[in-house]
Amino acid sequence: MSLVASHAPVLAIIIPLLAAPVCAMLRGTTFPWFLTTVISALSFAVSVQILLTVSDTGPISYMLGGWAAPWGIEYVADPLSAFVMLIISGISTGVLLYARESIAKEVPPHQLGLFFSAYLLALAGMMGITVTGDAFNIFVFLEITSLSSYVLIAMGEKADRRALTSAFQYLIIGTIGATFILIGVGLLYMMTGTLNIADIASRFDAIADTRPVRAAVAFLIIGIAIKLAMFPFHVWLPNAYSYAPSIVTAFFAGTATKVSVYLLLRFIFTIFGAEFSFGVVSLSELLMPLGVIAFLSMSTVAIFQTNVKRLLAFSSVAQLGYMTVGIALASEAGLTASILHIFNHAIVKTGLFLSVGCMVFVAGSAYLKDLEGIGSRMPLTTFGFVLGGLALIGVPLTPGFVSKWYLVMATLERGDFLGYALTAGMLLSSLLAVIYIWRVVEVAYFRPAPADAEAREAPLSLLIPTWIFIIGSFYFGIQTTVNVGFAEKAASFLMGGL
Amino acid sequence: MIFFDHFNYWIFVILLMIGLFTVMSRTNLIKKMIGLSLFQISVFLFYISMGKIDEGTAPIVVEGAQDVVYSNPLPHVLILTAIVVGVATTALGLSLVVRIKESFGTIDEEDILAREDKA
Numbered sequence: 001m002s003l004v005a006s007h008a009p010v011l012a013i014i015i016p017l018l019a020a021p022v023c024a025m026l027r028g029t030t031f032p033w034f035l036t037t038v039i040s041a042l043s044f045a046v047s048v049q050i051l052l053t054v055s056d057t058g059p060i061s062y063m064l065g066g067w068a069a070p071w072g073i074e075y076v077a078d079p080l081s082a083f084v085m086l087i088i089s090g091i092s093t094g095v096l097l098y099a100r101e102s103i104a105k106e107v108p109p110h111q112l113g114l115f116f117s118a119y120l121l122a123l124a125g126m127m128g129i130t131v132t133g134d135a136f137n138i139f140v141f142l143e144i145t146s147l148s149s150y151v152l153i154a155m156g157e158k159a160d161r162r163a164l165t166s167a168f169q170y171l172i173i174g175t176i177g178a179t180f181i182l183i184g185v186g187l188l189y190m191m192t193g194t195l196n197i198a199d200i201a202s203r204f205d206a207i208a209d210t211r212p213v214r215a216a217v218a219f220l221i222i223g224i225a226i227k228l229a230m231f232p233f234h235v236w237l238p239n240a241y242s243y244a245p246s247i248v249t250a251f252f253a254g255t256a257t258k259v260s261v262y263l264l265l266r267f268i269f270t271i272f273g274a275e276f277s278f279g280v281v282s283l284s285e286l287l288m289p290l291g292v293i294a295f296l297s298m299s300t301v302a303i304f305q306t307n308v309k310r311l312l313a314f315s316s317v318a319q320l321g322y323m324t325v326g327i328a329l330a331s332e333a334g335l336t337a338s339i340l341h342i343f344n345h346a347i348v349k350t351g352l353f354l355s356v357g358c359m360v361f362v363a364g365s366a367y368l369k370d371l372e373g374i375g376s377r378m379p380l381t382t383f384g385f386v387l388g389g390l391a392l393i394g395v396p397l398t399p400g401f402v403s404k405w406y407l408v409m410a411t412l413e414r415g416d417f418l419g420y421a422l423t424a425g426m427l428l429s430s431l432l433a434v435i436y437i438w439r440v441v442e443v444a445y446f447r448p449a450p451a452d453a454e455a456r457e458a459p460l461s462l463l464i465p466t467w468i469f470i471i472g473s474f475y476f477g478i479q480t481t482v483n484v485g486f487a488e489k490a491a492s493f494l495m496g497g498l
Numbered sequence: 499m500i501f502f503d504h505f506n507y508w509i510f511v512i513l514l515m516i517g518l519f520t521v522m523s524r525t526n527l528i529k530k531m532i533g534l535s536l537f538q539i540s541v542f543l544f545y546i547s548m549g550k551i552d553e554g555t556a557p558i559v560v561e562g563a564q565d566v567v568y569s570n571p572l573p574h575v576l577i578l579t580a581i582v583v584g585v586a587t588t589a590l591g592l593s594l595v596v597r598i599k600e601s602f603g604t605i606d607e608e609d610i611l612a613r614e615d616k617a
Contacts, residue, residue: 136576143583150590154597161601162614168594172521175534175587182541182580189573190548 005049009062009075009131012046012085015039016124024117029104032116037096040123044089047127051082055489061133069133070196076133080339080490084130084262087346091254092123098354098465099247102361106245107155115155119251121148126259135185135195135271138263142181142227146174149256153244166239173236177226184220187212188271201271208276217281220267228260230287230324231294234317241313242366246357249309253316254350258342261323265339268327269494278330287328292425294321299432303439308356309366311436312349315392318429319345325422326407332495333410340406340487344391344399347476351469352388355381358458358466368440373449375441378457382444384470389437391473394430398477402484404430506547513540525607527595531588538584542577549573 004011019039026032054060059078063069077085096119107115125145129138150171156163189195191212192203207213222233229237237257241249268277277283295318302314319341326338358381359374360366375382391398404426411422449455457463476483501508513536520533554569595605602610 136579140579140583143587147583147586147590150594154594157597157601164594164598164601165610165614168527168591168598171587171591171594172530172534175591176518176521176537179538179541183544186541186545186548186573 005053007062008046008050008053009060009077010064012043012050012089012131013124013128015042015046016120016127020117020120020124022117023120024113026113026116027110029109029112030100032113033096033100033103036116036120037093037099039120040089040093040096043123043127044086044093047082047085047089050077051086051486053077054079054082055486070194070199073137074133074196074198075131076198077131078490079486079493080262080265081130083339083486083490084258084342085127087258087343088123088126088130088255091346091350092251094465094469095247095251095254095350095354097468098250098357098462101459101461102246102357105361106159108158111155115152118148118151118155119248121145122152122251122256126255129259130262133197135188135197135200137195139178139182139185142178142263145256145259146171146178146227149248149252150174152248152252153240155248156244159245160243162239163243166236166243170236170240173226173233177223177233180219180223180226182223184216184218184223187216187219191216197266197271201273204271204273204276208272209280214281217272217277217283221264221283221286224260224263224267225290227257228264228324229257229317229320231290231297231317231321234294234298234320237317238310238313241316241353242307242310246353246360249313250350250353250357253312253353254346257316257320258346261320261327261338261342264324264327265335265494269335274330274495284328284330287324291321291324291328292422294318294324295429296321296425296432299429299436302436303432305436306368307366308359308368308371308440309353311440312352312356315433315436316345316349318433319349319392321429322404322407322426326410329410329414331410331413332491333406333413335491335494336484336487337403337406337410339490340484341403343483343487344403344473344476347469347473348388348391348399351466351473352385352392354462354466354469355385355388358462359385361458361462362456363453368443371440372443372447373445373453374443375445377449377453377455380463381458381466384463384466385444386437386441387470388473389440391477393433393437397474399473399480399483400477402477402480406484506543506550510540510544510547513537513543527598527605527607528592530607531591531595534591535584535588538580538587542581542584545573545577545580 016039023032023035054077062075064073122145125141128141150167154164154167188200191207192200194200226233298314298318302311305311323338323341326334363370391400394400394404408423411419517533517537521530524530549570551569554567557568557571560566599605602613
């Protein structure tokens with residue numbers, strides 16, 4: 001056990017990475033799914049182990065191949081990365097439990113092996129981004145994730161051919177983002193002569209106020225903002241989420257953009273340092289307005305959507321706005337709120353997308369006009385959606401409330417006019433969320449079901465994982481010590497520096 | 499002349515901008531992919547220029563030689579990885595274009611949008 005434990009940081013990535021080619025060779029509908037689920041669960045178990053170790057004994061550093069940093073590649077599991085790894089592998093495993101029947105309907109059976117191997121690669125890539133301590137490695141893992149996610153999104157083609165064009169659009173925008181990150185890393189390497197994150201951070205102050213470093217900061221922040229779907233760069237996200245297969249949407253909604261938020265945190269706080277990011281180049285003035293515009297405008301846009309998946313996708317962009325604002329506050333309270341919201345939003349949004357997936361599975365469409373009276377046709381699924389919707393709005397006892405509470409505390413802590421204005425903006429955005437969730441509720445419960453529609457619940461294999469996420473989200477909304485505890489630990493670690 | 503002092507870097511920036519402009523301005527998906535490749539390739543040039551040291555020779559240890567200046571091989575190795583990523587992106591993008599052509603019957607963005615609306 002100790003041998004396994006000492007290799008934990010690399011195991012979390014190596015397991016899915018090695019299983020991917022094996023999975024590609026498997027045939028049939030059950031084997032690839034089963035292997036993927038087991039692998040993802042293993043990865044989850046390792047992540048739990050890492051998080052427990054990190055919170056007991058502090059950050060773990062792992063030298064790949066025994067080559068000492070900064071020459072070798074170092075993997076670092078600190079309170080933040082361990083927490084994000086736990087979220088990614090947990091969401092992935094939960095979604096996979098749901099996947100078997102759902103995906104068999106959306107992807108031709110002979111492609112399932114390849115589908116799940118792309119899924120495993122996406123998982124490995126995201127875990128890699130979070131655990132690596134090497135700036136160039138981040139780019140490589142980012143591209144592994146992105147390339148497999150373009151494939152996964154394009155797999156929605158059987159249901160709607162627009163999946164192809166949205167995957168292509170994402171490929172163009174995503175590659176531009178990743179290339180910006182590559183340029184940024186290159187400039188940092190040029191100035192510091194090292195790629196190890198801790199090493200860059202320690203040399204950063206000496207070269208902080210030079211033109212190449214300012215250029216590097218600009219390239220990195222814009223590149224990550226594109227990947228994060230921050231407000232003006234969010235165009236790819238609603239399309240990609242609307243037309244991808246249900247489980248892919250649920251998986252990415254909980255993880256892909258969260259990894260980018262993690263990257264933003266890592267670069268701003270660990271590499272640049274809070275003083276440089278908010279003092280010298282004043283990133284707050286860039287991120288704050290974008291975040292505010294994101295949650296106000298995207299909540300408004302969500303109200304007018306006719307496709308429930310698209311509605312939730314716009315709401316995701318809005319929620320990412322909250323996280324951006326939390327970061328831009330540049331205080332420990334804001335940071336805690338932001339990290340907490342990564343967790344809370346991941347679990348809530350995944351639950352919502354899974355329940356929409358159930359509706360798509362039975363009704364064959366995610367358009368509001370096809371979901372009339374779905375409340376009486378599929379009572380359990382729809383009730384799950386309503387509970388998830390309440391959590392998204394931020395009703396007390398839900399995780400949405402907890403993270404908004406922390407965010408409001410952080411904005412009020414400023415005590416100036418901006419703080420009050422932000423609080424008002426967030427309340428307004430929550431009211432908009434009430435409206436867009438209500439639109440779905442209205443269609444689901446207050447419109448008569450079409451006469452020919454059959455009343456049939458989604459199969460249990462879909463309902464149970466959906467309800468695990470819904471009940472789980474309420475658990476973390478009421479019993480907040482776990483998620484708040486880890487978020488606070490990660491935030492104070494980031495503010496304390498390395 | 500500042501232009502010739504940093505010749506490679508100027509070319510990098512110019513190629514980068516040509517690539518980005520092509521991606522944004524063309525509606526033909528193949529031309530978009532060409533722009534994207536150019537955009538990525540310009541960054542390869544940036545990394546390769548970065549590793550070159552004035553008067554530096556290939557980084558192979560010369561037995562017994564004194565005061566040899568070597569170029570930095572690390573950026574070159576890094577960019578090999580990025581080249582592989584670039585090839586994979588291009589291949590994936592082009593295969594998506596093939597599927598789009600099969601499905602929509604066109605590879606022009608505006609025609610595709612028009613057909614999407616009808617669908």
